[in-house]
Amino acid sequence: MSNGNSAERYWRANLRLVAGCLAVWFIASLGFGVILVEPLNRIRFFGFELGFWFAQQGSILVFIALIFYYAWRMNRLDREHDLDEQ
């Protein structure tokens, strides 16, 4: 394959991006909403306890933003590596 190197770099960049996004995914839901919920509940966030808010609202908002961010970054990565669909 002539562009083997480029394809490999593309895949590694993709894996880095996925790993970063999944870290945010984990922290916003299982991290703030489950593991750290009790300490965070001591913080007031508008009318909410912060841990509870992440578990019932914040995590979902983060998920939506994450997918759009990933799609935007990946579509740009496709073009940079000349792998985008015509």
Place this chain on the structure above:
Amino acid sequence: MDLTTLTYIVVGASFALYIGIAIWSRAADTSDFYVAGKHVHPVANGMATAADWMSAASFISMAGLIAYLGYDGSVYLMGWTGGYVLLALLLAPYLRKFGKFTVPEFIGERYDSRAARIVAVICLIVISFTYVAGQMRGVGIVFSRFLEVPIGVGLVVGMGVVFTYAVLGGMRGITYTQIAQYCVLIFAYTVPAVFIALQITGMPIPQIAFGSTVQGDSVSLLEKLDQVVTALGFPEYTSGTKGFFDVFCITVALMVGTAGLPHVIVRFFTVPRVRDARYSAGWALLFIGILYLTAPAVGSMARLNLMETIQTGPVGAPDSNLLYDERPDWFRTWEGTGLLAFEDRNGDGRIQYYNDQNPEFAAEAEALGWNGNELQVDRDIIVLANPEIASLPDWVIALVAAGGIAAALSTAAGLLLVISAAVSHDLLKGVFLPNISERRELLAGRISAAVAIFIAGLLGYFPPAFVAQVVAFAFGLAAASLFPPILLGIFSKRMNKQGAIAGMLTGLLFTYAYIEFFKGLFLRWAGSPFADDVAENWLFGVSPEGIGALGMVLNFVVALTVSRMTAAPPERVQELVEYIRAPR
């Protein structure tokens, strides 16, 4: 016009719309039938995915579930939305690039194995039938409550409507009806939510009202709710009662299970390009999020409303429990359906609604002359009775009925389609009759869709034990059996068929056996469940709802170990992996 007539008109109009769309968008070939010809716009697919995903349970039961569970209900909110992140980042774009029709087809080709494909078909069919039976039952229940017909009649009508558009239109017909169904259900969900938010906090946006102060009071909604429920012996609303590791595992099992559900995955086969699949997942979650962000707000406000309707003043004051003779109209209506039931245990003519299972509150209750909880509340009432509690006009109530039916039908149709595709494409064309013509395969698809609808209807009318365990069973199996081989098939070139099959079987059997052991699914005749479903008996304190998370870990471990001990997959398969990784 009375409410029943109005409901008939609104529900009838929605059915006419769905059937009209079905006639307009008939499937012409197998590509239309399985994947809508792959030209669904990403935003339209997002909307269709949202309707596909949000079932009768999401629409009718979820807000009520959260209202009673409080913080513990968060597992459903995070679990059923977080899976879309996994889907968008790890599966959807690659499966779209693969470009075929079904999930078992991917597993069969990636692992170069007919056996793997058949195992995947079995997992898919068990998961989908478990799920679809609950939807058909949901249609029957909504019919019987709002239109006062027997469940069986509602079920047959629902089957007829799904039959028309799923058999005729295949995926193409389903896609466009799902878009219409999304609009109906989201409108029906948010309108009552806005009104109840206005009434309780004076703030129309439910998500903000959720954190606002209660009208005529200085404390926030959630603080007030915590005070009201704990004063009656219920656990605090904003804290959990389940074990930490159990909550963690349930959330993971629901997230991964969502990403592994075939009827959700297949929706991403219908968009034109890989980059559309990525954005489409974002749109899907945005449309889902509108309901999922509203549900916890509705749950908390409806719970407060209900508690304050019954307990009108401070606990202990003699006249602060509602007199049964002065109960509001909606209370009388829903008593008629059996969703609310009152029994005057201490004979004082007043309603005492409190937690009589709490030993710490027992002494106080006894001192007050209370003789046990007197009100049984079905949690589904939170959504179904909301418009009446908030005194909304009749057309809103009729709309809620149409919305509940739309949610159930859209999910049922999506499930029936993946079942029929698995039979006609994976079993018939893939295994038994490889030379079948396009026309005959399309006919086979239609016939298997029709048969699947019939079986689903039967399962809905005579629900077997496993139908009640949708959450544990369908999601647990999807997480433990289908998700790992798909993920590894994309991200590990070294994964081979021995590893994938061993992993799938381990995950499937382990998860099934654990749920059977505690819940009783298919072996009731042999004395199942074999142990009490309580935390002391559970493995590592993980409930059957969360066991799919451990099943998934086992699947990964077995698959990776076995694949390292056996030969690498052939060159052809490694090239396929290269192919699906690059969008072009």
